[in-house]
Structure formats: structure tokens, C-alpha cells
Amino acid sequence: MTASTKSTPAASSGPAATEAEPSFEDLAGRVDRAVEAASALDGAAGEAAAELRAAIEEIHRVGLRAIVRAMRERPETRDLLFTLVDDPVVHLLLSLHGIVRPDPATHAQRVLTTVRPQLQSHGGDVAFAHVADGVAYVRLEGACNGCSMSAVTLRNLVEEALVAQVPAIRSVEVLPNEPTPTLISVESMFPRSTGLPPGWVDGLGTDDVAPGALAAVQLAADDGTGADVIVVNVDNRISAYRNACAHEGLPLDGALLDVRAGTLTCPWHGFCYDATSGECLSAPGAQLEQLPVRVDGDRIWVRVHT
Structure with a gap:
């Protein structure tokens, strides 16, 4: 091919040059x-x-x-x-295209979505905790929690799936069971006669943050203390965080919520977090600042300060 036949990029001009690029979600x-x-x-x-x-x-x-x-x-x-x-x-x-592989934690959570339906069909579930030195740590929930068949369930479903599909994982360990927190009515904890509980704010309604969605809100307590907050709903598990990425403190309003993987990805530099705990999966040790949440009927309460 001679030099005269080589194509060159067209110069950016006209209306097309000013068109906004499609968003990550659109693509x-x-x-x-x-x-x-x-x-x-x-x-x-x-x-x-x-x-x-x-x-x-x-x-x-x-x-x-x-x-x-x-x-x-x-x-x-x-x-x-x-x-x-x-x-x-x-x-x-x-x-x-397999050129960049997901970090082991993200990869493990995606794999667990493939075995979760089988566990749920028996009233159980599995929660991913973290990966360290080739070992994946998980917790069995629901009917699997404390069940005498937990070891069989782990070996046949969870462990085989993780070890076979995540190269960085060599084995799986079950962490001790933890008590599941109960959502207590705010009114039962703090009678109306005493006024609003200190630091707690009636943030938004449950209809405002549907499963698989997140909402950014500005909250202010009676004493004037305020906070920019994002509320995340993953399979009706509601979590609240200060609206600031642990990387550079930029807002997470446009973050990508992946319900299947259980992750929240910052739109600015791609830092990935566990959507229900705020743990950073891209940079272990970093953490979103999680705020206490109470669900009272159709209202979501967030504690903006202690």
C-alpha cells in the first residue's frame, strides 16, 4: 500500500463534534x-x-x-x-474481551449469583465476605445458617463454583454465623412524646428508592446537622452512605449499581464497592462511610450524626 492510499482520521468539525457522548448506562x-x-x-x-x-x-x-x-x-x-x-x-x-479481568472479589460475587437460586429454593442463601491469600470467606444465611447440611451445601455448590471459576480462589471457608439485625420501629424506640430521636432524620419513602436503584438526598437534623447521602436498595436490603467516594471524595449520584454482582461503581474513576457494606473492592482497606438506617413502615430513617 502506498502512502497515497492510507486513510487519515477525519477532522472533528460541525455539529457532530459537539454531540454529547452516550453514557455508560446507555451503552x-x-x-x-x-x-x-x-x-x-x-x-x-x-x-x-x-x-x-x-x-x-x-x-x-x-x-x-x-x-x-x-x-x-x-x-x-x-x-x-x-x-x-x-x-x-x-x-x-x-x-x-477478557483483556482485563475483574478483581477476585467482584468475580466471586458474580459466580455466587449462579448458585444463589439453588440455595434460595431451599430457603437459604450465601453472603460473600472477602478474599484473602486465595481463600474466599462466605457466610451461609437463612435455612443454611447452622444447618447440619451446611458443609454439604458449601462443598457441592459454593466451593465448587468459586474454585472452578475464579482463578485467584483456591479454597472457601465459612465464617461464624452472625445474628441478623432486626429492623425496629422508630416509634417503639422513641415515643412521639419525646420528639424526634437525636441525629435521626426521616429521609425518604421506600417508594423513592426501588429495588435495584439508588437515590441521592440532602438530609438535615433538627439541630442543623446535615449530610449528603445516597440510599441504595439491593433486593430490598437498604443501605445508606455519605455521598462521597473514598477515592477522591467525589459524589456518587451517577454510580452504577449492579444488583446481580452486589456492587456500586463510582462514575468518576471506576472504584468499585460492595453495595451492602461499603467495602471497597478496588482498593482493600478503603470504605464508604456507612450511616445507620431504620425502615419504619414506608419511611426510611437515616442517622446523620450520633
């Missing part, structure tokens, strides 16, 4: 809808759609690997590569 939703539509096709149409998808993915995979390999091998572009990987859309793209 992910478009992919999900396309895959779902292609999966519904039958016969020759379904086979053609599957082959087209596989061919396009293979082209992207080979090209992206070549780009990543070249950038990683050159000192002047290695830092840029690491910066790009922190972008949620770039991270998603590289993850889809």
Missing part, C-alpha cells in the same frame, strides 16, 4: 438489548446473528489486545494505558 443497555434481540432469533437468522456477533467480537478482541500490548511495552504510554483502564466504559470493553 451497556444498548448492548444488552441487542444481545437479547439476537438471542430471540430462530433458525438461519439466529445462526447468522450469532456468527456476525462472534466475528465482530473477534476483530475487536485481536485489535484491542494489539493496542494494549503495544501501550504496555512502551514506558511513555504505559501510564496512559492505566489511566484509560480506570474509565468505566474502557474497563467494560476490555473486560468483555
Whole structure:
């Protein structure tokens, strides 16, 4: 090919140059809808759609690997590569093609979603705690909690799934059972005659944060103490945190909540958290500041200070 036949990138000009880029959620939703539509096709149409998808993915995979390999091998572009990987859309793209693998904690939680329906069908469940030195620590809940068949359940379902599908995990251990907290009516703890309990704020209604959603609110107690808060609902398990990422303190209003994985991902630099505990899965030791929560009827109460 001569120099005259090589194509060059078109200059950015006109209205297209000012168009806003689609959001992470828009892109992910478009992919999900396309895959779902292609999966519904039958016969020759379904086979053609599957082959087209596989061919396009293979082209992207080979090209992206070549780009990543070249950038990683050159000192002047290695830092840029690491910066790009922190972008949620770039991270998603590289993850889809197996170029960037999820951290062991995120990977383990995704795997557990595949065995959870079987546990739940018997009235049980499993909660992931953390990974350390190749060991995954979990808790068995519900009917599995303290059941004489817990060891069998663990070995046949949880342990086999984690060890087989998460390369960083070599074994699984069950942590001691912990008592499940009971949500107590605020009125029963603090009679109306005594006024509102110190530090507790009637934050929002349960209808304001549906399962699989998060809501950002500004709360203020009677003494003027306030807090910017995000309230997260994962399978009707409600948690509240100060609206600040543990990385640089940026707000989490636009965070990506993945209910299946049980994770909350900061929209700014991709830091990933356990959505129900606030533990940072990207940087162990970091933590969202969790606030106490009480559900009273259809109201969610948050304690903004002690």
C-alpha cells in the first residue's frame, strides 16, 4: 500500500463534534438489548446473528489486545494505558474481551449469583465476605445458617463454583454465623412524646428508592446537622452512605449499581464497592462511610450524626 492510499482520521468539525457522548448506562443497555434481540432469533437468522456477533467480537478482541500490548511495552504510554483502564466504559470493553479481568472479589460475587437460586429454593442463601491469600470467606444465611447440611451445601455448590471459576480462589471457608439485625420501629424506640430521636432524620419513602436503584438526598437534623447521602436498595436490603467516594471524595449520584454482582461503581474513576457494606473492592482497606438506617413502615430513617 502506498502512502497515497492510507486513510487519515477525519477532522472533528460541525455539529457532530459537539454531540454529547452516550453514557455508560446507555451503552451497556444498548448492548444488552441487542444481545437479547439476537438471542430471540430462530433458525438461519439466529445462526447468522450469532456468527456476525462472534466475528465482530473477534476483530475487536485481536485489535484491542494489539493496542494494549503495544501501550504496555512502551514506558511513555504505559501510564496512559492505566489511566484509560480506570474509565468505566474502557474497563467494560476490555473486560468483555477478557483483556482485563475483574478483581477476585467482584468475580466471586458474580459466580455466587449462579448458585444463589439453588440455595434460595431451599430457603437459604450465601453472603460473600472477602478474599484473602486465595481463600474466599462466605457466610451461609437463612435455612443454611447452622444447618447440619451446611458443609454439604458449601462443598457441592459454593466451593465448587468459586474454585472452578475464579482463578485467584483456591479454597472457601465459612465464617461464624452472625445474628441478623432486626429492623425496629422508630416509634417503639422513641415515643412521639419525646420528639424526634437525636441525629435521626426521616429521609425518604421506600417508594423513592426501588429495588435495584439508588437515590441521592440532602438530609438535615433538627439541630442543623446535615449530610449528603445516597440510599441504595439491593433486593430490598437498604443501605445508606455519605455521598462521597473514598477515592477522591467525589459524589456518587451517577454510580452504577449492579444488583446481580452486589456492587456500586463510582462514575468518576471506576472504584468499585460492595453495595451492602461499603467495602471497597478496588482498593482493600478503603470504605464508604456507612450511616445507620431504620425502615419504619414506608419511611426510611437515616442517622446523620450520633
